[in-house]
Amino acid sequence: MSFIEIEHLMKIYGHSKSDKVAVLKDVSFTMEQREIVGLIGASGAGKSTIGKILAGLEMPNKGTIRFDGHDLTKMSGRERRAFSKHIAMIFQDPYESLSPRMKIRELVEEPLIIQQIERDKQKRLNIVREALQVVSLDPDKYLERYPHELSGGERQRVGVARAFVCKPKLIIADEPTSMLDTSLRLELIALLKSMNEQYGISYVFVTHDIALTKGFCDRIIVLHEGEIVDEGMTDDVINNPTHPFTKALIHALLTLEGAHE
Numbered sequence: 001m002s003f004i005e006i007e008h009l010m011k012i013y014g015h016s017k018s019d020k021v022a023v024l025k026d027v028s029f030t031m032e033q034r035e036i037v038g039l040i041g042a043s044g045a046g047k048s049t050i051g052k053i054l055a056g057l058e059m060p061n062k063g064t065i066r067f068d069g070h071d072l073t074k075m076s077g078r079e080r081r082a083f084s085k086h087i088a089m090i091f092q093d094p095y096e097s098l099s100p101r102m103k104i105r106e107l108v109e110e111p112l113i114i115q116q117i118e119r120d121k122q123k124r125l126n127i128v129r130e131a132l133q134v135v136s137l138d139p140d141k142y143l144e145r146y147p148h149e150l151s152g153g154e155r156q157r158v159g160v161a162r163a164f165v166c167k168p169k170l171i172i173a174d175e176p177t178s179m180l181d182t183s184l185r186l187e188l189i190a191l192l193k194s195m196n197e198q199y200g201i202s203y204v205f206v207t208h209d210i211a212l213t214k215g216f217c218d219r220i221i222v223l224h225e226g227e228i229v230d231e232g233m234t235d236d237v238i239n240n241p242t243h244p245f246t247k248a249l250i251h252a253l254l255t256l257e258g259a260h261e
């Protein structure tokens with residue numbers, strides 16, 4: 001049994017017959033513990049939808065997701081919410097994903113309160129401090145600040161601390177680096193990698209940035225119009241793409257990256 005087993009996932013958006021679209025058609029893949037899997041594909045291929053379903057933000061129309069032996073699709077809403085402490089999400093935009101009215105202390109504490117992980121206030125604060133230390137933000141300096149008093153890179157680290165604070169087994173990182181410049185991107189990837197090595201956290205890494213998958217993702221899954229068209233070890237997929245769609249996608253993404261340099 002694999003750590004995560006996704007079988008025949010289907011997601012349809014829209015209500016009436018005319019606007020119904022199957023954005024995931026029949027997606028199946030597995031992941032092992034500690035594994036980092038990159039999801040690549042053109043815009044609209046369904047990458048974020050897979051992430052949202054795994055994080056419990058969307059429900060699939062069909063299919064099963066077994067996570068550490070538990071079938072997420074058979075859980076009641078209450079069970080699923082309680083289980084969500086094991087799966088966290090890091091969002092694309094460090095400016096939009098943090099409430100401007102909350103201090104960093106409150107932002108990192110919030111998931112602990114929602115998940116009822118620690119009732120004792122002082123112990124909760126200690127967990128918050130530890131999470132900030134893990135993301136290399138000095139708690140004494142940052143706890144009482146507001147998001148607007150932080151740089152983009154620091155805000156994204158707060159987003160990572162929020163994801164980490166409940167000690168999840170899996171983090172869905174949906175284009176977490178796309179708003180950062182190159183050196184900050186590399187720093188963020190190094191941070192995520194160190195959390196993987198130290199705490200065994202697995203990642204589903206949704207990205208358009210092929211260069212970042214090298215040295216970070218163990219494996220890559222290529223999505224096209226809601227279906228997996230290719231998958232393999234990162235270097236094999238990137239250096240020797242065999243599937244015609246993967247070839248075209250990698251060529252297009254590398255050209256795009258080149259244009260942004």
Ligand SMILES: Nc1ncnc2c1ncn2[C@@H]1O[C@H](COP(=O)(O)OP(=O)(O)OP(=O)(O)O)[C@@H](O)[C@H]1O
Pocket residue numbers: 013014023041042043044045046047048049050
């Ligand atoms: N809530 C929604 N209601 C209706 N359609 C949606 C909704 N969310 C996503 N879609 C559609 O589903 C398709 C897949 O979207 P998704 O965000 O998963 O793609 P993606 O591969 O992550 O794209 P991108 O790289 O642009 O972020 C798109 O065509 C999108 O317009």
